[in-house]
Amino acid sequence: MNNNILNLLKKFWLIVFLIGSLVFLVDYFLEQANLVTKPLYFTWQFLLMTILAHILFWILSSFIWKYLLLTIYNVFISPFQSFSQLVFVSIGKYMPGKIWGMVARGTQLKEFGINVKEIFFITLQEQILMLHAGSVISAILIGFLIAKTWAYGLMIAAILSVLVGRRMQILFITLLDYLISNLTKPDPKKTITQQQYFSLLIAYIMLWILIGWVFTGLYFTFVTQDDFSIKIMAWMILANTVGIMVGFLALFAPAGIGVRESISSIILSQIIPLEQAIFLSLLFRLWTVVTELGLGIIVGYILGKNIFKKQLTL
Secondary structure, three states: OHHHHHHHHHHHHHHHHHHHHHHHHHHHHHHHHHHOOOOOOOOHHHHHHHHHHHHHHHHHHHHHHHHHHHHHHOOOOOHHHHHHHHHHHHHHOOOOOOOHHHHHHHHHHHOOOOOHHHHHHHHHHHHHHHHHHHHHHHHHHHHHHHOOHHHHHHHHHHHHHHHHHHHHHHHHHHHHHHHOOOOOOOOHHHOOOHHHHHHHHHHHHHHHHHHHHHHHHHHHHHHOOOOOOHHHHHHHHHHHHHHHHHHHHOOOOHHHOOHHHHHHHHHHOOOOOHHHHHHHHHHHHHHHHHHHHHHHHHHHHHHHHHHHHHHHHO
């Protein structure tokens, strides 16, 4: 009896995970929707720009993850498999602990012969690349927007960090391996080359720009009727990038709730009224929750349909 229950959990736990994550997402959606009370403007041209940017964001994200798996472990997955694994990570961050999406993704990766240690190392490389890219684009924007000596110094340091990023990544992984005795040392063949690191860093920078583009699009779609400005867009990308990174590092806050909005609002208050900045941050949270909720439902439906088909054929 216990074995039968265990087998059922193994077969259907991804669906259970998706349903649980969606419950948390709906809760966050209702909470954030109640906070958005200010009257909205509407400009359909910028709405189309926002939707396009978000579509490109998910397409590029899926190809980056697919490329990482192929490069490091020579594992080929389909674009949909890559996309669905990223959706797992995205909706899993709303559950307490923030790691359940990565655990769900790891379950799928084990089907391709990747063991737990390898899943850990590739996830670590992914997160390091993401944070490094976010730091680089933030430092460059600070240099251009603030135009002071310390800001230029920060920008130069960020650009130079690109040259040593891979070395720092390997050093960090090796150090972590030393601290965690049950993990084996990473095989040098299973870390990316300097050229691959640079290419992936550029790709992740593009992701930060695209999600910042979404943030900007919401501002010009719903919050203001002012003319579009490249400088405003640069501030938006900076505020959004720093806010997401700090929220990501705030392990106590599921999906960086509250932390991300606070940081973004403080940065944006340099160029727009604080009330508008807070409203935009809440609106962006609502947008991402609705998007991830929709994607989670779609992926859950497709995966559930495939799982039940397999069970019927057995």
